[in-house]
Structure formats: C-alpha cells, structure tokens
Amino acid sequence: MKIPFSEYQRRGVVPxxxxxxxxxxxLVLLPLARRAESLDAPLQKAWQKLSFSLEQTNTTTIxxxxxxxxxxxxxxxxxxxxxxxxxxxxxxxxxxxxxxKMQADFVLVEYDNERSKQLxxxxxxxKKDQVAIEPxxxxxxxxxxxxxxxxxxxxxxxxxxxxxxxxxxxxKVAAIHSLEVPPVLTNAPPxxxxxxxxxxxxxxxxxxxxTSAVKLLxxxxxxxxxxxxAALPEAPADKPPLFVDRLVVQKQSVDKPDEVHVWxxxxxxxxxx
Numbered sequence: 670m671k672i673p674f675s676e677y678q679r680r681g682v683v684p685x686x687x688x689x690x691x692x693x694x695x696l697v698l699l700p701l702a703r704r705a706e707s708l709d710a711p712l713q714k715a716w717q718k719l720s721f722s723l724e725q726t727n728t729t730t731i732x733x734x735x736x737x738x739x740x741x742x743x744x745x746x747x748x749x750x751x752x753x754x755x756x757x758x759x760x761x762x763x764x765x766x767x768x769x770k771m772q773a774d775f776v777l778v779e780y781d782n783e784r785s786k787q788l789x790x791x792x793x794x795x796k797k798d799q800v801a802i803e804p805x806x807x808x809x810x811x812x813x814x815x816x817x818x819x820x821x822x823x824x825x826x827x828x829x830x831x832x833x834x835x836x837x838x839x840x841k842v843a844a845i846h847s848l849e850v851p852p853v854l855t856n857a858p859p860x861x862x863x864x865x866x867x868x869x870x871x872x873x874x875x876x877x878x879x880t881s882a883v884k885l886l887x888x889x890x891x892x893x894x895x896x897x898x899a900a901l902p903e904a905p906a907d908k909p910p911l912f913v914d915r916l917v918v919q920k921q922s923v924d925k926p927d928e929v930h931v932w933x934x935x936x937x938x939x940x941x942x
Contacts, residue, residue: 758940760892760910761866761909761910761938761939761940762909762939762940763824763825763828763907763909763939764828764906764907764909765907766907767824767825767828767907770821770824771821771822771824771825771939772821775820775821775823777813780813780820780823780824780827781813783827784810784811784812784827787810787827787831788807788810791807791831791834791835791838792807794835794838794839795838795845798838798839798841800837800838800841800842800843800844800845801843801844801845802844802845803844803845803846803847805847805848806834806845806846806847806848809847809848809849809850810827810830810848810850811823811826811827811830811850822867822869822939825867825869825937825939826850826869828907828909829869829871829909829911829937830848830850830871831905832904832905832908832909832911833871833873833889833911833935834848834873835904835905836885836888836889836902836904836908836911837873837875837885839888839902839903839904840877840881840882840884840885840888840902841877841878841881841884841902842875842876842877842881842882842885843875843876843877843878843881843928844875844876844877845873845874845875846874846875846876847872847873847874848871848872848873848874849871849872849873850869850870850871850872851870851872866938866939866940867938867939867940868936868937868938869936869937869938869939870914870934870935870936871911871934871935871936871937872932872933872934872935873931873932873933873934873935874930874931874932874933875930875931875933876921876928876929876930876931877928877929877931878927878928878929879927879928879929880927882918882929882931884901884902886913886916887899887901888901888902888904889910889911889912889913889935890910890911890912890913891904891908891910892904892908892909892910893905893906893907893908896908909937910937911935911936911937912935912936912937912938913933913934913935914934914935914936915932915933915934916931916932916933916934917931917932917933918930918931919931
C-alpha cells in the first residue's frame with residue numbers, strides 16, 4: 670500500500686511539535702514557575718509572620734476583620750495615651766512664675782534674693798504656728814555653687830523645697846529636724862534630648878502627731894485646688910505635686926502613742942523645654 674506524501678509530512682511534524690513543546694516547557698514554563706515560586710516566598714513568609722502575630726497559625730486564612738478591629742482599638746488607645754500624657758505634663762509642670770524664671774537667663778543675685786525671702790517667710794510661718802525648726806534645715810536649702818551644671822533647675826528645687834516645708838508647717842507638725850536636697854543638679858544635661866523628665870529628690874525628718882503626719886502625706890501629691898476640694902490644710906496657690914519615695918514612721922514613746930517621728934523622702938519632677 671502506497672502511503673501518500675502528505676501522510677509522511679504529518680508524521681514528521683508531530684515529533685517536531687512534541688520536541689518544540691518540550692523545549693518550550695523546559696526553557697520557558699519551568700523557569701517561569703521557579704520565578705513565581707521565588708516571588709511567592711516573601712509573601713508566604715509575611716503571611717506566616719502575620720498569622721503568628723495574630724495567633725492564627727493553625728488556619729489557612731486570616732481574619733482581616735479582626736485586624737481592622739484591632740487597628741481601631743489601637744488608635745483609640747493611642748488617643749487615650751496621648752490625653753494622659755498631656756494631663757501628666759500639665760500636672761508635673763511647676764507654676765508659671767517658676768517656668769518663666771527657668772526660661773530666662775539665670776541671675777545669681779535674683780536667686781539668692783528669692784531664697785532669702787522664702788527662708789524669712791518660712792521662719793515667720795513656723796513662729797506663728799509654733800513649729801520648731803532646727804537651724805540646719807534652713808542652711809540645707811538649695812544653693813548655687815560652682816558644681817551646679819544646670820542652674821535653671823535650681824528654681825524648681827527651691828520651689829519644691831519651699832512647698833514641702835510650707836505643707837509640713839500648715840499640717841501642724843511639731844518640729845522639723847533635718848532637710849536634705851541631694852545635689853543632682855551637679856550632673857550635666859544629658860546628650861539624649863529625649864530624656865526630658867528630671868527627678869528632684871528631697872528628704873525631710875520631722876516629728877508630730879500621727880494626724881499631722883497623715884495630713885502631710887495626703888497633701889503631698891495634690892495641687893492646691895485638689896487640697897481645697899479635699900478639705901485639707903491650705904497650700905500655696907502654685908503648689909507642685911510631690912510623690913513619696915520612702916517613708917519610715919516610728920512612735921515617739923509608749924507614753925505618747927499618737928506622737929510619731931518620720932523620715933520622709935519625696936521626689937518632684939520637671940519636664941525640660
């Protein structure tokens with residue numbers, strides 16, 4: 670049987686077409702598949718990381734509605750945090766007069782005059798309220814020396830010291846025995862400008878009735894308007910808050926159970942501009 674020439678042509682084209690398809694697969698499709706896998710790897714890695722962060726590692730799908738809800742909750746939490754930060758900043762800041770002095774150039778004569786004025790007023794208040802103040806207390810008020818590297822903060826330290834003693838006198842303690850203002854102001858300002866919060870510690874030793882001691886502790890963290898609202902002894906109008914860091918209370922004697930001797934360490938804060 671004679672095979673037509675066209676049949677020979679058809680039989681010759683089929684192998685060639687198969688070889689062409691194989692070559693196309695090896696040279697085009699297979700590299701494309703490998704390329705697609707390599708491009709898919711970062712996506713798979715990100716998907717696994719997202720699933721792990723959402724604690725959905727056992728699922729093949731991610732609840733994007735949950736992610737949207739979490740983002741919404743996070744934004745609300747950030748707004749609340751920002752509001753709390755603003756309130757804390759306003760609460761910790763000293764009075765307007767002290768802030769103005771901090772922002773102006775430090776003048777030693779002006780500082781010494783203000784220091785002397787406060788000592789005189791405290792002496793008069795102590796005499797009026799019949800509170801004994803040992804001589805070393807007044808000499809421990811913050812003073813400018815060559816070691817002070819941040820003189821502007823002396824205004825804050827002076828204000829906090831005056832506030833602490835005025836509060837103690839208005840709470841009718843019996844006697845103030847000692848005062849210490851640790852020389853933290855001798856440290857140079859930090860190079861890191863993000864460290865804006867400065868802590869100023871004060872240490873006070875006094876004696877008096879337990880009632881007076883309790884009133885003093887209640888007044889320390891409050892501002893003047895809060896003290897008035899709580900019906901506590903009057904405080905200076907621009908009183909900054911002070912926070913108790915350490916406290917030791919000891920009874921004076923068995924015969925006087927209401928009389929106590931107190932060692933108190935408080936801290937005040939100021940935010941750098």
